[in-house]
Amino acid sequence: MNNENTQLEITLRKSLIGTPMKIKKVLIALGLKHINQKVIHFASPSILGMIKKTQHMISVEHK
Numbered sequence: 001m002n003n004e005n006t007q008l009e010i011t012l013r014k015s016l017i018g019t020p021m022k023i024k025k026v027l028i029a030l031g032l033k034h035i036n037q038k039v040i041h042f043a044s045p046s047i048l049g050m051i052k053k054t055q056h057m058i059s060v061e062h063k
């Protein structure tokens with residue numbers, strides 16, 4: 001999973017309403033603003049850190 005060529009499909013599963021601003025900023029940096037919105041990123045260390053920080057609000061699939 002830590003391979004830089006691995007693509008991850010990240011989906012926002014929970015609403016941003018009531019979420020702390022710090023977590024909202026991480027989700028927006030990932031490109032997620034709306035529920036069920038999907039984005040694809042490569043598995044870089046920074047992206048994996050963002051996923052770990054917001055894992056309670058998103059789902060991740062390997063592409």
